[in-house]
Amino acid sequence: MRYRSTRSSTGVPVSSADVIVRGIAPDGGLYVPVDIPRLSECTLRDLVRADYSERAFAILQPFFDEFAVKTLLNSIKAAYGSNRFAGQVVAPLIVLSPSEAILELWHGPTAAFKDMALQLLPHIMLEALRLAGVDRRILILVATSGDTGKAALEGFRDVPGIRVTVFYPSEGVSDIQRLQMVTQQGGNVNVFGVHGDFDDAQTGVKRVFGDADFNNRLASAGWALSSANSINWGRLAPQIVYYTSAYCEAVACGAIELGDKVNFVVPSGNFGNILAAYYAMRMGLPVNRLVCASNKNNVLADFFSTGVYDRRRTLHRTTSPSMDILVSSNLERLLFEVSDRDHSAVRGLMSDLQSTGRYSIGAELRGRLQSAFWGGWCDEPEVMQTIRDVWSEHRYVLDPHTAVGQAVYKQYLASTGDDTFTIVVSTASPFKFPDTVVRAIAGNGAAGSTCGLETIAALERLTGVAAPVPISELGSLAVRNPETVEVSEIPRVVASTVGLD
Ligand SMILES: *Cc1c(COP(=O)(O)O)cnc(C)c1O
Numbered sequence: 001m002r003y004r005s006t007r008s009s010t011g012v013p014v015s016s017a018d019v020i021v022r023g024i025a026p027d028g029g030l031y032v033p034v035d036i037p038r039l040s041e042c043t044l045r046d047l048v049r050a051d052y053s054e055r056a057f058a059i060l061q062p063f064f065d066e067f068a069v070k071t072l073l074n075s076i077k078a079a080y081g082s083n084r085f086a087g088q089v090v091a092p093l094i095v096l097s098p099s100e101a102i103l104e105l106w107h108g109p110t111a112a113f114k115d116m117a118l119q120l121l122p123h124i125m126l127e128a129l130r131l132a133g134v135d136r137r138i139l140i141l142v143a144t145s146g147d148t149g150k151a152a153l154e155g156f157r158d159v160p161g162i163r164v165t166v167f168y169p170s171e172g173v174s175d176i177q178r179l180q181m182v183t184q185q186g187g188n189v190n191v192f193g194v195h196g197d198f199d200d201a202q203t204g205v206k207r208v209f210g211d212a213d214f215n216n217r218l219a220s221a222g223w224a225l226s227s228a229n230s231i232n233w234g235r236l237a238p239q240i241v242y243y244t245s246a247y248c249e250a251v252a253c254g255a256i257e258l259g260d261k262v263n264f265v266v267p268s269g270n271f272g273n274i275l276a277a278y279y280a281m282r283m284g285l286p287v288n289r290l291v292c293a294s295n296k297n298n299v300l301a302d303f304f305s306t307g308v309y310d311r312r313r314t315l316h317r318t319t320s321p322s323m324d325i326l327v328s329s330n331l332e333r334l335l336f337e338v339s340d341r342d343h344s345a346v347r348g349l350m351s352d353l354q355s356t357g358r359y360s361i362g363a364e365l366r367g368r369l370q371s372a373f374w375g376g377w378c379d380e381p382e383v384m385q386t387i388r389d390v391w392s393e394h395r396y397v398l399d400p401h402t403a404v405g406q407a408v409y410k411q412y413l414a415s416t417g418d419d420t421f422t423i424v425v426s427t428a429s430p431f432k433f434p435d436t437v438v439r440a441i442a443g444n445g446a447a448g449s450t451c452g453l454e455t456i457a458a459l460e461r462l463t464g465v466a467a468p469v470p471i472s473e474l475g476s477l478a479v480r481n482p483e484t485v486e487v488s489e490i491p492r493v494v495a496s497t498v499g500l501d
Helices: 016-022 041-048 052-060 069-081 114-118 121-131 147-156 175-182 198-209 212-220 233-252 272-283 299-306 331-338 343-356 363-372 380-394 400-416 434-442 453-463 469-476 487-497
Strands: 002-005 031-033 093-097 100-104 137-143 162-169 189-194 223-226 262-267 287-294 308-310 358-360 373-377 422-426
Touching: 002 016, 016 121, 016 233, 031 233, 031 331, 041 052, 041 233, 052 069, 052 233, 069 121, 093 233, 093 380, 100 233, 114 121, 114 147, 114 233, 121 147, 121 162, 121 233, 137 147, 137 198, 137 487, 147 162, 147 175, 147 189, 162 175, 162 198, 162 487, 175 189, 175 453, 175 469, 189 198, 189 487, 198 487, 212 223, 212 487, 233 262, 233 272, 262 272, 262 400, 272 287, 272 331, 287 299, 287 400, 299 308, 299 363, 299 373, 331 343, 331 363, 343 358, 363 373, 373 400, 380 400, 380 434, 400 422, 400 434, 434 453, 453 469
Parallel strands: 100 422, 137 162, 137 223, 162 189, 262 287, 262 422, 287 373
Antiparallel strands: 002 031, 093 100, 308 358
C-alpha cells in the first residue's frame, strides 16, 4: 500500500514503513492510504469464526503489504495472541439488550483503549525502521493527558533501540493515572510530571520537536525523534480491527445476521477512535451511522450540526479527561475522505484553523458528513446519571468516558428513533476513574474522604466486580519515577535521558 498526504497531491506516494517512521507528512498533512482496501462479505463471513489475531491479520495485511507475512503475523501474535490482554477475547462484546451492546476495549495492560493500537505499534515500528533503512536509535517523546502516555510506556517498554520519555501534567491526571505512570517499569523509559496543565506539557514537548539545533545534536549522537500520538497511521490502522471484530462477535452471538447494518457510538476527543470506524465502513463493514459523543467540550458536536469548527472557547475540565480536547487532529482525514479527497480544500480549512481558530464547510459537504455521522454531547450531571441508570438497569459499570457515549446514544435514539443494533464503544475500565464512578452509583457521601486506591476497593465492594489486575496491583508497586519538572526544564530533561547533557 502507498500513502499520500491530505494536503497535496504532488509528493510521490510513500510506503507504509515511511509513513510509520515519519508520522506526519512534510507538508504538515496527515498520511492516508492511496486506496481503501475492500472487505468482502465472503471475508467477513470467514472472520466470524476467526479469533482476534486472525481478524487483525486480514484487516491489516493490505495496509502493510510490504511487510513480510511472517513478520506481520508474529507482530500481531506478540500483541494480541499472548497474555497481554486479560481473558479469552481481546475485545469482548457485552450484549445489554436486543438492540444494544458494549464493546470493551480496556482489557490490555493499561486498562484504556489506547492499548489496542499501542501494543502492536512497537512491533510494527521496529519492522518499519528496518524496511526504511533507519539505523538510528529512536526517542519517542510523548506529552499525555493520561492514557496515551501510559499505553506508550507499556507498549515500548524494553523494546531494543527505542527510548520513551513521557511528560504528564502533575495537576491534570487522575490519582490512578498518576500511580500508573510513577510506577512504570522498564529499562528504556523516563516519566516526568510537569508543573502545569496538559497544554503546558504539550507546549514543552512541541518546543523540543521544533528545536532544529537540538535535533541536529540528537542526530549526530545517533538518535532520531518520533512520536506515538494518534495522527500516526500506525496507531489508526490497528483500531479498524476491533470494529470489524465487534461486528463479527455480534453475528457470532446471534444479535445480528451477517450483512445487517449496525451503529457505533464512540466517546471522542482527538477523533482517532471514531475515524477508524469510518475507515471500517468505507472498507465495506455494514455500518448505518457513526455517533460521535463529546463531553462538555462539545466542539465536535457543534461541528456536525452546524458545519463550523470553532476552537475559540474555554477548555472545561471534566470527569472524562481523555476527551477534554479542543482540536481534534484526525478530523482532517475525515474532511479529506468526505470531500472526495479534495486536498486543496483540506489545506484551506487547516490554514483557516491555524490563522483564525475556526473553519466552516459548505452545505454539500455538511450533508455528506451528516449522512454518516451524528454528533452529540452531554454535561457532567448527565454523565453521573447515566452511570447510575446503567448500573441499576443492567448491573453494568460504565466509566465516565463510556457514560458520555451511552448518554449521547440515548439522545440519538430519542431524536431519530433509529432501532438499528447499536454498539457503544467502551474506552476505559471504570476502575481507572473510581472516585467518579463510586460517587455516581452510591451518591456523594459514599466515597467519603477516600481517594485513588482506597476507592478501588470501595468500587469492588459496591459492585461485586473485581478491578483489572494492572489496576489492583498498583498499590504494591514501587514508585520509580517520582520526578516533577518545570515546563522550561523539558528540553534539558529530554537531552539528559539520551545522555546529551
Ligand atoms: C483517548 C481516549 C478517548 C478519546 O479517543 P480519541 O481517539 O482521541 O477520539 C476516549 N476515552 C478514553 C478513555 C481515552 O483514553
